[in-house]
Amino acid sequence: MKKLYGTTVPIITPFDEEGKVDVESLKKLTDHVIDNGLSCLYPNGTTGEMLLLSVEERKLVSETVVRQAAGRVPVFVHAGAMNLADTLELAKHAVEIGADGIGVVTPSYFKLSDRALADYYIQVANSVPQDFSVYLYAIPQNAVNDINVSVAEQVAAACPNVVGLKYSFPNMSLLQQFMLIRDETFSVLVGPDELFHVVCAAGGEGTVSGNAQVIPEHYAALWAAIQSGDNEKARKLQRKTNVLNNILCAKNNIASYKVVLREEGVIKTAHMRAPMEELTREEEVALMKTLKEHNYRTV
Template identity: 65%
Template structure:
């Protein structure tokens, strides 16, 4: 079964002037990720405004990306939704569409017990073929529910197609605990970008990074340095990305990504879907100027 590694990109969902999915810009974005040398595309994640998309819109995004990528790099769709029924439907759609695997965020808003989380993940994993890769996705600061070591260990033991997880809370202790699950086979990726180099050095497999859409050159070179064992080079590039990422994430990071991608000519428009807030014209100008002043496309290695 395929697994995630390196830089996995949770792409934004582009919208046109009328608020519909901008299929042309979505194709451009997928092509840009491939040409930038990054390792995987992850549509309909948090950065993709998943909770603000209808089921049909999510299916359109996944279908568009899979067709455009055409097996050149893996595509893992994030299928977690407000209801288990929709999650299962999106999981099966990902299989049918030709995705290489799926990520599944924990149930959100309502607090679920560990037993409830185990049962949820087992049911979702068993709704797709036993050789179709499933990743757990924990982001407790957004979703309320968290994934403990015990939960991850049990579901991985019960479902052989649960092959790894993305954990988006900056807890190195928890991340290293996850690395003890089915050692050598269970894959662990980090969400917080500033831990990319540290997590891989500790034995993890990579990062799931929205910032990588804007800073693709940096993430490509960090991964290349890590693969070569050039730890000092990786650390230097990581520190530079940390500075740039802070600017990108100061205000409405999803809007900031779209502004910079529009600036690069990849997206036609930079709108996010309400109730998310767009950057103001002044905030857009300031963001672009600050990134240019730091020569943000230049990689220090």
């Protein structure tokens, strides 16, 4: 079964001046991530503002990224939507376009029992071929619903193609418990990327990092250090990366990513989809100034 590893990038969704998905920018961003040595792509994630896009827009995003990546790195499409029907449709589409797998966030807003949550994941996993990889994805501070160890175990037991989980909260105790699932082979990736090194030290597979598309060299170097087992080097790189991330996340992090990528010529505009807010002109200037003072593209 295919798995995510290293630095998986939940790429932002670029918009044009009219607010439509900007396919050309998306292609350039795909190349930017791959050319700078990152490990995997994860379009339509939270960083991709997925729940603000229509199903058709999400398909366009996924298709564009899968085609542009053209097998150079694994592409896992995030398929989680507000209701089951949309999730199933997006999962089916991911299979059809040749994605390497999918990730599926918990349903959000409406609180679900553990029983309903497990049912949901089992239905999604069973709807795709049994050799098509599925990742659970919990981000409880946004989605309200959380995935506990018992639910993850139940779904993993029922569905061999559920290969792992992305967990986006820095609860290191819980992250370690997920790693024990399926005889310690469950693939665990962490959301807050300041835990990249330690999650890997503990046996995790990597991080899902929005910051990585902005400062890819740092993540490529950090992943290399982690793979070499050099704790001291990894620690130094992780700490430098954390400093840059604090700058990128001081205001809305997704808006900040778009500003930097636009300034570097990768995408055309820094537009967000409302109600997501954009940086003011003053905030944009301050962001770029601070990043440059930190030589942000130099490891």
